[in-house]
Amino acid sequence: MPADLTADAGTRDDSGGRPVVPSTGRLRPLGLREVRITGGFWGRRQTVNASATLEHNLGWERRVGWIDNFAATVEGRVGSDRRGREFSDSDVYKLIEGMAWEVARTGDTFAAESIAELSKVIERAQESDGYLSTAFGHPGQGARYSDLEWGHELYCYGHLIQAGVALLRTGIDSPLTDVALRAADHVCATFGPDGNQGFCGHPVIEMALVELYRVTGERRYLDQARLFVDRRGHGTLADIEFGRAYFQDDVPIREADAFHGHAVRALYLAAGAVDVAVETGDDELLAAVVRQWEATVARRTYITGGMGSRHMDEAFGEDFFLPPDRAYSETCAAVASVMLAWRLLLATGDPRYADLAERTLFNVIATSPADDGRSFFYVNTLHRRQVGPLPATDRHHPRAESAVRAPWFDVSCCPNNLARTFASLAAYLVTADDDGLQVHQYADADVSTRLGDGRPAGVAMRTGYPADGAVVLRVTETSEVPWTLSVRVPAWAGDGAVLVEPDGTRRRVGPGVATVTAAFAVGDELRLELPLEPRWVRADPRIDALRGTVAAERGPLVLCAESTDLPAGRDVAAVRVDPAAPLAPDGDGSVLAVGALADDGDGTWPYAPDSGAGGGTTPAPIRLVPYHSWASRGPSTMRVWLPAVESGRDL
Numbered sequence: 001m002p003a004d005l006t007a008d009a010g011t012r013d014d015s016g017g018r019p020v021v022p023s024t025g026r027l028r029p030l031g032l033r034e035v036r037i038t039g040g041f042w043g044r045r046q047t048v049n050a051s052a053t054l055e056h057n058l059g060w061e062r063r064v065g066w067i068d069n070f071a072a073t074v075e076g077r078v079g080s081d082r083r084g085r086e087f088s089d090s091d092v093y094k095l096i097e098g099m100a101w102e103v104a105r106t107g108d109t110f111a112a113e114s115i116a117e118l119s120k121v122i123e124r125a126q127e128s129d130g131y132l133s134t135a136f137g138h139p140g141q142g143a144r145y146s147d148l149e150w151g152h153e154l155y156c157y158g159h160l161i162q163a164g165v166a167l168l169r170t171g172i173d174s175p176l177t178d179v180a181l182r183a184a185d186h187v188c189a190t191f192g193p194d195g196n197q198g199f200c201g202h203p204v205i206e207m208a209l210v211e212l213y214r215v216t217g218e219r220r221y222l223d224q225a226r227l228f229v230d231r232r233g234h235g236t237l238a239d240i241e242f243g244r245a246y247f248q249d250d251v252p253i254r255e256a257d258a259f260h261g262h263a264v265r266a267l268y269l270a271a272g273a274v275d276v277a278v279e280t281g282d283d284e285l286l287a288a289v290v291r292q293w294e295a296t297v298a299r300r301t302y303i304t305g306g307m308g309s310r311h312m313d314e315a316f317g318e319d320f321f322l323p324p325d326r327a328y329s330e331t332c333a334a335v336a337s338v339m340l341a342w343r344l345l346l347a348t349g350d351p352r353y354a355d356l357a358e359r360t361l362f363n364v365i366a367t368s369p370a371d372d373g374r375s376f377f378y379v380n381t382l383h384r385r386q387v388g389p390l391p392a393t394d395r396h397h398p399r400a401e402s403a404v405r406a407p408w409f410d411v412s413c414c415p416n417n418l419a420r421t422f423a424s425l426a427a428y429l430v431t432a433d434d435d436g437l438q439v440h441q442y443a444d445a446d447v448s449t450r451l452g453d454g455r456p457a458g459v460a461m462r463t464g465y466p467a468d469g470a471v472v473l474r475v476t477e478t479s480e481v482p483w484t485l486s487v488r489v490p491a492w493a494g495d496g497a498v499l500v501e502p503d504g505t506r507r508r509v510g511p512g513v514a515t516v517t518a519a520f521a522v523g524d525e526l527r528l529e530l531p532l533e534p535r536w537v538r539a540d541p542r543i544d545a546l547r548g549t550v551a552a553e554r555g556p557l558v559l560c561a562e563s564t565d566l567p568a569g570r571d572v573a574a575v576r577v578d579p580a581a582p583l584a585p586d587g588d589g590s591v592l593a594v595g596a597l598a599d600d601g602d603g604t605w606p607y608a609p610d611s612g613a614g615g616g617t618t619p620a621p622i623r624l625v626p627y628h629s630w631a632s633r634g635p636s637t638m639r640v641w642l643p644a645v646e647s648g649r650d651l
């Protein structure tokens, strides 16, 4: 039964801020004061995000003129001076949201001062009726809402509102919260039941309005979000070159079979639909999204968790169309997928959503930023055939350039989406309900909250994950009343996971959720041991592009071969592996496979009669490294899916 969580909604909750606060659902999210990441894999990324990425992104937004656009609007010169794409305002808002979470997390003064400064500039650009855009509605520009297909005005409001919600939830005093409220009121007045019957080509405002409803209690924001969800899918927007499926206006979300069209749009829309469904008790809508999520995971998702296999329109492909060398797998689609999975997890408690979030976090979201947090992959291909040049650091890049991480893009959604995700990541690890705590993701983290009747509950989670498979949960706060500590056991663990209870009892636990209910004492330890032996994985043969290949995984990590680890002059195109031979861990997270390097042939014609004999090969161990680390040692060729040879035939 969904629990009523209304008491947890409202402004300035004392949790330290949470990105998503449903009023009903199976699980209650915890805030940034209740869960703190203290170190490890994700702690390092949070530190880099705070110390480098926030400043880096702000610097580029100044440099490419996106912040000056607001001043230009105030000064009446935006029609001639405006720079950047029509949605560049949204990236300033997204960065502010990330900074708000960072202030809540650490009290970071750079982030706090930047929010104050940006808010002043933005506030002045808002018009008296709440309209706010640097791209439309001014002399020399298109009229307001004259291009709902591509204009992104409502999309920009969505990110503005999400920034406003983050400021409200984290208790940061900023004029931007009023700016966001005025914009939301303007949207309701303009696009309400009797107003403009349109909606934005790019969803995001749906989930933003629901969250604003959750934080303010103003029902009209929820009603407007529901209107936007229900209006879409009836062929209202223009039939563009990619078809109306591009912006999910081809079929109502209640009737669709799988996520389709532009991947980020589809996933943001689905997340907004879950929010609407949860707040309105619309089980049919929730079931429709669950059905599409299942179909998409089963047939339209890369092994990394990445989504989107068409570059042309940044879109999902048809079922089983998952070519590794054409993977688009936009970083933002991964962020959106985690946002959706989190909402579905909160609504249902089903651990499969946390499974996908883990896969996506470790293999797409962790892959995008460089170690120094100052360059990024926008596209996350699974097979790089040519060594790319080192990126120029003094210019921004086309977004689909995937040879190397680049400092900035002409469309720079991804670096800002990463910034807000890393800053708020602690909120996605653990939940609570009346009876206990549920651990969904493993990280060094301290958890402290209250259960249903105000009883204290806290744990210190310590782990070397994903390099080490042991996760220790030490009880730090408890009461005399028994409560339940739950921990997700990932599907990839098969039957290899062991749970060690506080009394030392060891038991095998299968994929799903393992629980221990006890009157815990402070100091009690529960230990989850996950099997990290590397393993070969094969793809469904209907993914034609992967037939005859295998991929290696270790724990939650997808591995890849990189030319950096091959003899000079050899390329990953020559790699062959023998999946019948065991994989051997080789330190630093890398793994050695038994394999060979194939000869290149005579190079005149790439086809030959099927004689049954393989070409010439030279036996060689093949080093496989975590996919998230690829290209961090310099430009390389790389592949995740490796041609497999039958043992003893070609080696």
Ligand SMILES: [Zn+2]
Binding pocket: 330, 331, 332, 333, 378, 412, 413, 414, 415, 417
């Ligand atoms: Zn993006």
